Amino acid sequence: MQLDARIPLGPLPEKWDRCRFETQLVNPANKRKFEIIVVGTGLAGASAAASLAELGYNVKAFCLQDSPRRAHSIAAQGGINAAKNYQNDGDSIRRLFHDTIKGGDFRAREANVYRLAQISNTIIDQCTAQGVPFARDYGGHLANRSFGGAQVSRTFYARGQTGQQLLLGAYSAMMRQVKAGRVQIFARKEMLDLVVVDGRARGIVTRDLVNGAIESHTAHAVILATGGYGNVYYLSTNAMSSNVSASWRACKRGAGFANPSFVQIHPTCIPVHGDYQSKLTLMSESLRNDGRVWTPARADDQRPPHQIPEQERDYYLEKKYPSFGNLVPRDVASRNAKEQCDQGKGVGPTGLAVYLDFAQAITRDGEAAIRRKYGNLFHMYEKITNHDPATEPMMIYPAVHYTMGGLWVDYHLMSTIPGLFVAGEANFSDHGANRLGASALMQGLADGYFILPTTIGGYLGATPPPPLTSDGRSTFDEAKTLATARTNTLLTIGGQRTPDDFHRELGLLMWNGCGIARNAHGLTEALARIPMIRDEFWQNLKVPGTGAELNQTLERAGRVADFLEFAEIMVRDALAREESCGCHLREESQTEEHEAKRNDEAFCHVAVWELDADDGRPKLHKEPLSFDFTTPSQRSYT
Amino acid sequence: MKSISLTLKIWRQAGADAPGAFQTLETGQLSTDMSFLEMLDVINERLITTNQAPVAFDHDCREGICGMCGSVVNGEPHGPEKRTTLCQLHLRHFTDGSTLVIEPFRARSFPVIKDLIVNRSAFDNIIAEGGYVSVNTGSAPDANATPVSTSRAEQALDAAECIGCGACVAACPNAAAMLFVGAKISHLALLPQGDPERNRRVIAMVRKMDQLGFGNCSNERRCEDVCPKGVAISNIARMNREFLRAITLTDKG
Numbered sequence: 001m002q003l004d005a006r007i008p009l010g011p012l013p014e015k016w017d018r019c020r021f022e023t024q025l026v027n028p029a030n031k032r033k034f035e036i037i038v039v040g041t042g043l044a045g046a047s048a049a050a051s052l053a054e055l056g057y058n059v060k061a062f063c064l065q066d067s068p069r070r071a072h073s074i075a076a077q078g079g080i081n082a083a084k085n086y087q088n089d090g091d092s093i094r095r096l097f098h099d100t101i102k103g104g105d106f107r108a109r110e111a112n113v114y115r116l117a118q119i120s121n122t123i124i125d126q127c128t129a130q131g132v133p134f135a136r137d138y139g140g141h142l143a144n145r146s147f148g149g150a151q152v153s154r155t156f157y158a159r160g161q162t163g164q165q166l167l168l169g170a171y172s173a174m175m176r177q178v179k180a181g182r183v184q185i186f187a188r189k190e191m192l193d194l195v196v197v198d199g200r201a202r203g204i205v206t207r208d209l210v211n212g213a214i215e216s217h218t219a220h221a222v223i224l225a226t227g228g229y230g231n232v233y234y235l236s237t238n239a240m241s242s243n244v245s246a247s248w249r250a251c252k253r254g255a256g257f258a259n260p261s262f263v264q265i266h267p268t269c270i271p272v273h274g275d276y277q278s279k280l281t282l283m284s285e286s287l288r289n290d291g292r293v294w295t296p297a298r299a300d301d302q303r304p305p306h307q308i309p310e311q312e313r314d315y316y317l318e319k320k321y322p323s324f325g326n327l328v329p330r331d332v333a334s335r336n337a338k339e340q341c342d343q344g345k346g347v348g349p350t351g352l353a354v355y356l357d358f359a360q361a362i363t364r365d366g367e368a369a370i371r372r373k374y375g376n377l378f379h380m381y382e383k384i385t386n387h388d389p390a391t392e393p394m395m396i397y398p399a400v401h402y403t404m405g406g407l408w409v410d411y412h413l414m415s416t417i418p419g420l421f422v423a424g425e426a427n428f429s430d431h432g433a434n435r436l437g438a439s440a441l442m443q444g445l446a447d448g449y450f451i452l453p454t455t456i457g458g459y460l461g462a463t464p465p466p467p468l469t470s471d472g473r474s475t476f477d478e479a480k481t482l483a484t485a486r487t488n489t490l491l492t493i494g495g496q497r498t499p500d501d502f503h504r505e506l507g508l509l510m511w512n513g514c515g516i517a518r519n520a521h522g523l524t525e526a527l528a529r530i531p532m533i534r535d536e537f538w539q540n541l542k543v544p545g546t547g548a549e550l551n552q553t554l555e556r557a558g559r560v561a562d563f564l565e566f567a568e569i570m571v572r573d574a575l576a577r578e579e580s581c582g583c584h585l586r587e588e589s590q591t592e593e594h595e596a597k598r599n600d601e602a603f604c605h606v607a608v609w610e611l612d613a614d615d616g617r618p619k620l621h622k623e624p625l626s627f628d629f630t631t632p633s634q635r636s637y638t
Numbered sequence: 639m640k641s642i643s644l645t646l647k648i649w650r651q652a653g654a655d656a657p658g659a660f661q662t663l664e665t666g667q668l669s670t671d672m673s674f675l676e677m678l679d680v681i682n683e684r685l686i687t688t689n690q691a692p693v694a695f696d697h698d699c700r701e702g703i704c705g706m707c708g709s710v711v712n713g714e715p716h717g718p719e720k721r722t723t724l725c726q727l728h729l730r731h732f733t734d735g736s737t738l739v740i741e742p743f744r745a746r747s748f749p750v751i752k753d754l755i756v757n758r759s760a761f762d763n764i765i766a767e768g769g770y771v772s773v774n775t776g777s778a779p780d781a782n783a784t785p786v787s788t789s790r791a792e793q794a795l796d797a798a799e800c801i802g803c804g805a806c807v808a809a810c811p812n813a814a815a816m817l818f819v820g821a822k823i824s825h826l827a828l829l830p831q832g833d834p835e836r837n838r839r840v841i842a843m844v845r846k847m848d849q850l851g852f853g854n855c856s857n858e859r860r861c862e863d864v865c866p867k868g869v870a871i872s873n874i875a876r877m878n879r880e881f882l883r884a885i886t887l888t889d890k891g
Contacts, residue, residue: 067759128778130771133829137788141785168798173775179766240699241698277676278675278679279700383728386728449776500679544685545691
């Protein structure tokens with residue numbers, strides 16, 4: 001596998017400009033001759049579909065929901081970063097770049113991250129022009145807040161629903177192109193395979209989720225914008241139907257998968273409360289501005305929180321990290337919560353939670369002030385748990401939130417399969433090991449609005465793919481036959497266990513073995529166990545109904561089958577990375593203060609997994625990362 | 639942890655053209671901490687393992703924001719709790735031993751696909767008629783070049799909160815989509831960015847809404863009552879004003 005990142009030469013600030021200049025253009029009259037498939041209609045997919053259609057390309061947009069407006073980007077709450085420096089507080093493209101590369105714990109490409117910072121400003125302009133109702137100050141200008149530990153106010157927001165408003169902006173831009181006849185929407189269709197003809201991505205195979213028809217769709221280029229794979233853990237903050245299938249199918253067709261073990265665990269989620277639970281809900285991290293995190297000082301203390309006197313409480317974050325206290329980064333807060341629970345100091349009925357206590361803030365500022373600040377979050381918490389955080393401490397626990405691994409892409413966002421582009425959370429991202437707040441929205445929109453419309457033109461212009469007529473018919477037919485056969489197999493196993501049952505088992509194994517903290521022993525055990533679950537799945541699965549109808553159990557079965565294969569590569573990647581970085585604590589690699597210890601000598605690279613074409617075994621390739629404009633430094637919060 | 643047992647009468651319909659009927663299911667004891675959709679999950683797992691067809695229902699984010707879930711519970715779209723999507727409704731709000739009647743959103747323009755799933759693509763079709771600002775990527779002026787007052791931005795955001803779930807249509811005796819359409823018209827009419835297309839937009843969207851078979855508002859206020867996001871009926875009034883203004887202007891620009 002050749003990993004040419006195609007990073008333009010020259011100084012950082014000029015690289016993107018140079019790339020745009022050197023990229024071939026497509027004559028406007030020729031653009032209408034090209035068809036482009038976009039799978040996924042979240043921030044990255046919808047913005048790409050809209051922008052490409054505006055340029056004149058014919059776009060087919062696919063989503064598995066009933067409407068493209070439902071993509072999970074809609075649930076992002078916090079905000080989107082840009083280096084506008086509207087607050088005159090010293091922000092700049094250079095500073096946003098620097099914060100982001102550092103936030104990625106030096107496991108991202110400098111050139112990509114710099115471009116992201118550059119484009120960030122234009123994203124805000126674009127979204128505002130679309131009518132995205134960002135928060136305003138009293139002069140009518142855009143308001144900003146600081147977020148994710150940044151020392152400048154660069155986060156733009158729309159109440160607690162920034163993702164929703166940005167997504168609706170991108171969706172509406174796409175719907176405008178639907179009216180113009182340049183975008184065709186295929187809702188309730190799921191991608192089952194990628195079709196590669198003569199080494200180039202030429203289309204996809206889908207299943208119509210309403211009538212079960214297996215269909216193929218041709219295109220000159222395919223964009224995957226299908227989100228992350230956090231649902232491999234079964235419980236996560238992801239939407240229920242988020243899955244890895246499209247990416248994994250592409251991987252099986254030859255695309256490299258990068259850093260699959262990079263997963264962001266978010267520290268402030270509502271804890272699991274029963275074995276029927278289907279997903280986890282994130283509480284905003286801003287709660288830690290006023291909430292104090294604690295557990296009982298001794299293990300197995302069953303008393304309710306108000307009966308535990310002050311001196312018998314362990315405010316462990318304040319004690320261990322005096323200068324950051326409760327505001328330590330996400331990975332540190334998550335890891336320490338797990339440590340407390342592992343020591344038997346966890347609270348609540350499951351023992352898998354810690355307290356986030358607002359009592360002191362309420363005494364200090366008054367309940368009204370605290371409710372003004374966090375009212376909606378208090379309401380949400382009370383709605384789900386039936387407990388009022390103003391009268392008793394909240395219970396929180398870490399949960400899987402965002403995945404930083406994904407299909408490997410070069411600077412043009414093209415995968416190792418020519419003609420297959422990957423955008424947003426589905427690619428291995430510009431962020432490396434630890435993602436900062438408010439940067440996921442930025443990356444999705446940068447990819448879709450600004451990068452792909454340029455680089456796809458470059459691909460189509462440089463070596464135009466052959467016409468779509470009869471070319472590769474047999475390859476398409478073969479892929480359809482395979483997809484049909486696989487679906488039929490799932491339907492005819494006739495075993496005893498449901499897809500969700502297998503998914504839960506896999507999820508728990510992954511959470512315990514490849515979650516917040518990993519070690520060689522746990523990972524090796526998980527690696528041995530996954531094939532056993534997989535074998536049982538293919539022998540003991542039960543899927544009622546037929547393939548020729550709306551069959552949600554069948555949909556889930558297909559996704560779980562892919563998670564069961566993909567999980568193995570995640571664990572392999574975690575096992576190979578014998579260092580801690582960003583969110584990932586490899587227990588064997590810690591500093592004297594028990595913090596994550598990076599190993600730049602051995603692991604300053606992107607780990608890219610390829611499935612061997614003959615035996616399907618995963619092979620590891622490495623793309624070295626070099627830092628010419630920044631100096632990697634160890635993080636410290638003491 | 640408290641538990642509860644319910645009798646469910648769930649609408650079962652194999653397909654758009656198939657006849658439908660209620661199926662009665664006993665839940666057995668369930669935790670009151672469980673969400674409504676988790677209850678359906680549990681019921682479905684049970685149905686599958688006893689060789690019966692699980693209940694088809696739409697859902698995705700389970701955080702009350704994607705707008706995909708929604709059924710009518712005892713006559714109320716999204717169930718009895720105010721300002722709540724079905725996915726954010728918990729069993730603690732029901733009485734032990736009671737019977738719940740669970741149906742799909744009913745409206746001629748939302749045909750049933752299967753069981754509790756309906757086709758709401760009519761909403762996308764309405765948006766395609768003008769629910770956007772026509773601006774090409776990359777040609778926008780600096781975001782601060784056009785100031786917008788705080789109150790305008792906040793009102794626009796109140797309208798923009800609509801998640802497109804369709805409960806308003808299901809609750810309305812006329813199956814009107816006017817709260818949904820009014821919300822989008824208001825959102826864009828309140829902002830300077832939406833101004834140039836204001837007249838064309840409202841005429842096109844209202845015509846499309848009529849054409850797709852949605853009824854008209856007769857001030858029942860059921861839409862506002864069931865809206866999980868609290869979108870106000872004043873948006874319908876604004877839409878009507880915008881429409882009148884647009885059709886009476888000689889210059890439709």
